[in-house]
Amino acid sequence: MTGMTMPKIMYGTAWKKERTTELVTQAVKAGFRGIDTACQPKHYREDLVGQALKGLFNEGIVSREDLFIQTKFTSIDGQDKNQPLPYDPKLSINEQVKQSFETSLKNLGVEYIDSVVLHSPLKTKEQTLIAYKTLEKFVEEGKINNLGISNIYDPNLLLWLMENSNVNIGVVQNRWYEGNGWDWGVWEICQKHNIRYQSFWTLTGSPTLLQHPHLIDLASKYGLTPEQTVYKLCQLWDITPLCGSTTLSHINEALAVESATGLTKDTPEVKQLWDAMHG
Template sequence: MEKNNNEVNRREFLKVTTKFTAATIFIGLGSSALFGANTGNQKKMSIPTVTLNNGVVMPRLGFGTNTLADAVGVRSVSEAISVGYRLIDTAHIYGNEAAVGEGIRQSGIDRKELFLTSKLWVDFAGYENTKKAFETSIKKLGVDYLDLYLIHRPRGDVKGSWLAMEELVKAGKIRAIGVSNFDPEQMKELLSYAKIAPAINQIETNVFFQEKDLYPLLKGSATQIEAWSPLAAGRGGIFSNPILAAIGKKYQKSIAQVCLRWHYQRGVVTIPRSSQKAHMIENLNIFDFELAESDMQTIATLDLNTTQFPEWK
């Protein structure tokens, strides 16, 4: 993935266009908040939430961890939690579940305050394999339940995997289940036998790939859209795009903040990833401005209608 040049571009743009403070953003997701109780004394800015189709409450902005492994992963997760993230996303294939778990422990936060996601990889599709893979994941993470468990890709015995995940929900081991990278036909097939409808479809969507076919279908369904790599992992020159830069200058916001706000206004949950604490904080500061409809329409013109991650196809 493109890292060095994009990271430099992002930092330079931040210096020029953004005046932000390193204020901590906080969301309380303890058991009382999850069931709608009013805590009454939160003075810090809260990350907005969405209620999934089974009543579970999920933050609309979280922290992605793909490629953040070993010591970097531990530090990044701990720092992300310290600055206010409560939704943490990982997966078996990332090879960092143990690091994520250690980062959570080092943060000192109560597990119940977090919304933790992991994903089932294709090698473990099927009923029995899914149950074993789930147990391996929670053991590595050092937790006894997941808030969200996703089928990472629509491969192999999806039906068997879904049945196992439904049973894990009933057993209280998973609070919500969903899928990732499922297209409309694959969603239709899943819904033909699912007793529990998927709460999430985590897909590639960004300003260069706006999913103009899948997006409206999901928006009109009971399945919440979540974007992996919502900043396109820096690909396509996103952090030096002149159109996004001009919009950012208008609001005194960075390109990353403009993109994340665009997702937010489209009703998409996002999980941006960064190993830089300043960027973690920057990504949280998107709730004090609103993109005008004209800016939303301008961003729509950036759609190339093609994946920025061809290696995933």
């Protein structure tokens, strides 16, 4: 991956609505250096992320180069047609992607974006490839550093897209939770091909994991909360979790995970959890 290295934890901006500027500012001032958003007014206020960035840059809190900024192209199926759309839905997919990306640049007030992700596969493989290849042109122009795809749970579709694209997939962002068996099939492809796996629903979707005896033991032994322990496991297993917390105390707890020492992949309880989650 080129440009700013992806942080080991990202701040997720979905469903923040009118509080987006305030919460992104809070997260960055606390220490977050990765921000995830989307050009999808239904669930994100990408424009208010941009307002936060403008304020942070003007205050000298961070520079553009200090941040890993990621957004998404959302196809018409994922948009709310009753809200103003970021592109003309009557245009071709190629033109929709172009308009969406230009909208993102304007919303965010930046000249380049570290990572742009397809929010999900489109209706057909061919349409998905068209959207991806349109984004490839912006990589060639130096306006995007990394490309990726989200909500892709079919390993064969991921492999097909990898085989037919020119710019290597750098990011996969999926639900990583007990409901999909931890998505190990896609995760393994990412490991093999140097693709960064990002997780969402990491805590909300995993109540059983948060109460697992091995995890509780780890948390107690290393002075972490169960939630911090899950984030630490992600980082040990080459997963970048998204954290969308709105409270400063939880934000600080999430950021503290990276400096937590002692836990390794070889810690017995970690190995036991790994085996249990692969069972």
